[in-house]
Amino acid sequence: RPLVGNLIGEDHVNYVLMYNMLTGIRIAVSRCQAKIRRELTDEDFTACHKYSFDIVGNELTPSAKYDFKFKDYSPWVFRDLREDYFHLDPADYLLSLTAKYILSELGSPGKSGSFFYFSRDYRFIIKTIHHSEHKFLRSILKKYYEHVKHNPHTLLSRFYGLHRVKLPHGRKIHFVIMNNLFPAHKDIHETYDLKGSTVGREYPEDKASKNPRAVLKDLNWINRGKTLELGPEKRALLTEQLRRDSELLKQLHVMDYSLLVGIHNMERGNRDNVRSNTLKVFSPEMPLIRRKHTQSKGASSPDAIAMRRIMRESDPQKLGVAVQLPDSDTGERQHFLFYQDDGGLRATNERNGDLDVIYYLGVIDILTPYTSFKKVEHFWKGLQADRHKISPVPPFEYGERFFSFMKAIMRGGEGGARFKAE
Ligand code: ATP
Ligand code: CA
Ligand code: CA
Structure with missing residues (x-):
C-alpha cells in the first residue's frame, strides 16, 4: 500500500x-x-x-x-x-x-x-x-x-x-x-511489515524493484539477507521492550500484529522525495520533529549516556523511566527512546557507534483477537502449509514466534531462515 x-x-x-x-x-x-x-x-x-x-x-x-x-x-x-x-x-x-x-x-x-x-x-x-x-x-x-x-x-x-x-x-x-511511525521529513527507502510468519509472506521481488513504496514482508527480509543493525546497547533495549510488548499481546489474546520497519538510508538522504507531492500540499508547517543535535551522537551524547544508565539499572521495571532527555527539542518523539534519532532509531555498530541508517519501528495492527474466525482460518491454512508457520496461529504461539523472529533478525541473531517454510 x-x-x-x-x-x-x-x-x-x-x-x-x-x-x-x-x-x-x-x-x-x-x-x-x-x-x-x-x-x-x-x-x-x-x-x-x-x-x-x-x-x-x-x-x-x-x-x-x-x-x-x-x-x-x-x-x-x-x-x-x-x-x-x-x-x-x-x-x-x-x-x-x-x-x-x-x-x-x-x-x-x-x-x-x-x-x-x-x-x-x-x-x-x-x-x-x-x-x-x-x-x-x-x-x-x-x-x-x-x-x-x-x-x-x-x-x-x-x-x-x-x-x-x-x-x-x-x-x-x-x-x-x-x-504515524514514519516522519514527514524523511524518505523511507524500504518498508517491511514483519510477523515472524513466512507462509505467503512475500511481496513479489520483480514488482518491488519498480515500487520503492512497496510494503515488503518477512520472506523479502530473509531472502535479501537483511539484519537490524543495532549495537549491544540498542539491541538490548529494543529486545527488552519487544519482549514486554509481546508479553502483553499474548496476554490480551491477540494475533496478526506486525513490526513495521521503515528504513531511511542517510547516504541516500531525501533526494528521492518520495512524498514530495504530499509535502507540497501539507506545507508550510511541515517538519514537526525538530532535532537540533542529531549529528553529535558519540558515546558521550546525552542519548548514549541515558541508555547506558538504563543498562546499569538492573531492575527491568525501570526500563525507560530513568531517561531524562534535554527539553530543548520540540515534538513528542524526543521523549521516546526508540524515536529519538530524527524521529527514529539510528543503526549502530558493535561499539555502539552510529551507522548511516535510521529505523522507524513500531508494533501495529494490535486489535485482532483470536476469534473463531481466525481459528477457522488457522485450520484451513494449516491444511495446506506448516501449521506453525502460517500467519494465523493462536496468540501465545504467535507472540512467542513474533518475539523470537525479531531477536533472530537483529545483528548477532541467528537470522530468520529457520522461520522459513520448507
Ligand atoms: P490487514 O488486517 O489486512 O493487515 P489493516 O487494514 O489492519 O490490514 P494495518 O496492518 O494496520 O492495516 O496497516 C497496513 C499498512 O499501513 C502497514 O503495513 C503500514 O504500511 C501502514 N501503517 C499502518 N499503521 C501505520 C503507522 N502507525 N505508521 C505508519 N504506517 C502505518
Ligand atoms: Ca496488518
Ligand atoms: Ca488488521
Missing part, C-alpha cells in the same frame, strides 16, 4: 465523513480539554460521551455543515494518555488534526477494509476500524493504559482517541487516531 495519500477535497467521496470525523473530534476533545484535570476512575474506562450535530446547533454543539452523531469513548483516559504518556500538546493535537478540513487518504483499503487518513502535517493517522476491533479496544483499554504507564517507551501503536461517527442513514464508522 503506498504511503502517499490522495488529498480529500470537497469533491471526494469521503469528504462528508471526513468533515464529520474532524468536527466531532474538534468539539469533543476541546470540551474534555476545557475541564480541570482529575484522577481517573474506573468509569472513565467505559465512558462514552454523545454528541448530536446538525445545521442549527445547540448548547452542546455548534452548528455543523451536516447532520450526524458523534461518540467520544473514554475521553478522560485518552486525554491522560496523550498528555502524560504520549507527550502531546493538547492545542497542537487539535490543530494538527483539524486546522483545515483536509486530510489525505492512504491508497485503497487493504484486506481488512480499513481506511487510513493522515493529518495534514502527517503526524497522525486516523484508521477506520471494524466494530469488533472497536469493542475489543474498549475491553482492553485499562490494560493498554497500564502497560503504557509502565512502559513509556512501548513500541505498540499509540492510540490517541477512539470515536464513532453515525451518519443519518444509520451507517456507523468507528475509528482510532494513532501515531
Whole structure:
C-alpha cells in the first residue's frame, strides 16, 4: 500500500465523513480539554460521551455543515494518555488534526477494509476500524493504559482517541487516531511489515524493484539477507521492550500484529522525495520533529549516556523511566527512546557507534483477537502449509514466534531462515 495519500477535497467521496470525523473530534476533545484535570476512575474506562450535530446547533454543539452523531469513548483516559504518556500538546493535537478540513487518504483499503487518513502535517493517522476491533479496544483499554504507564517507551501503536461517527442513514464508522511511525521529513527507502510468519509472506521481488513504496514482508527480509543493525546497547533495549510488548499481546489474546520497519538510508538522504507531492500540499508547517543535535551522537551524547544508565539499572521495571532527555527539542518523539534519532532509531555498530541508517519501528495492527474466525482460518491454512508457520496461529504461539523472529533478525541473531517454510 503506498504511503502517499490522495488529498480529500470537497469533491471526494469521503469528504462528508471526513468533515464529520474532524468536527466531532474538534468539539469533543476541546470540551474534555476545557475541564480541570482529575484522577481517573474506573468509569472513565467505559465512558462514552454523545454528541448530536446538525445545521442549527445547540448548547452542546455548534452548528455543523451536516447532520450526524458523534461518540467520544473514554475521553478522560485518552486525554491522560496523550498528555502524560504520549507527550502531546493538547492545542497542537487539535490543530494538527483539524486546522483545515483536509486530510489525505492512504491508497485503497487493504484486506481488512480499513481506511487510513493522515493529518495534514502527517503526524497522525486516523484508521477506520471494524466494530469488533472497536469493542475489543474498549475491553482492553485499562490494560493498554497500564502497560503504557509502565512502559513509556512501548513500541505498540499509540492510540490517541477512539470515536464513532453515525451518519443519518444509520451507517456507523468507528475509528482510532494513532501515531504515524514514519516522519514527514524523511524518505523511507524500504518498508517491511514483519510477523515472524513466512507462509505467503512475500511481496513479489520483480514488482518491488519498480515500487520503492512497496510494503515488503518477512520472506523479502530473509531472502535479501537483511539484519537490524543495532549495537549491544540498542539491541538490548529494543529486545527488552519487544519482549514486554509481546508479553502483553499474548496476554490480551491477540494475533496478526506486525513490526513495521521503515528504513531511511542517510547516504541516500531525501533526494528521492518520495512524498514530495504530499509535502507540497501539507506545507508550510511541515517538519514537526525538530532535532537540533542529531549529528553529535558519540558515546558521550546525552542519548548514549541515558541508555547506558538504563543498562546499569538492573531492575527491568525501570526500563525507560530513568531517561531524562534535554527539553530543548520540540515534538513528542524526543521523549521516546526508540524515536529519538530524527524521529527514529539510528543503526549502530558493535561499539555502539552510529551507522548511516535510521529505523522507524513500531508494533501495529494490535486489535485482532483470536476469534473463531481466525481459528477457522488457522485450520484451513494449516491444511495446506506448516501449521506453525502460517500467519494465523493462536496468540501465545504467535507472540512467542513474533518475539523470537525479531531477536533472530537483529545483528548477532541467528537470522530468520529457520522461520522459513520448507
Ligand atoms: P490487514 O488486517 O489486512 O493487515 P489493516 O487494514 O489492519 O490490514 P494495518 O496492518 O494496520 O492495516 O496497516 C497496513 C499498512 O499501513 C502497514 O503495513 C503500514 O504500511 C501502514 N501503517 C499502518 N499503521 C501505520 C503507522 N502507525 N505508521 C505508519 N504506517 C502505518
Ligand atoms: Ca496488518
Ligand atoms: Ca488488521
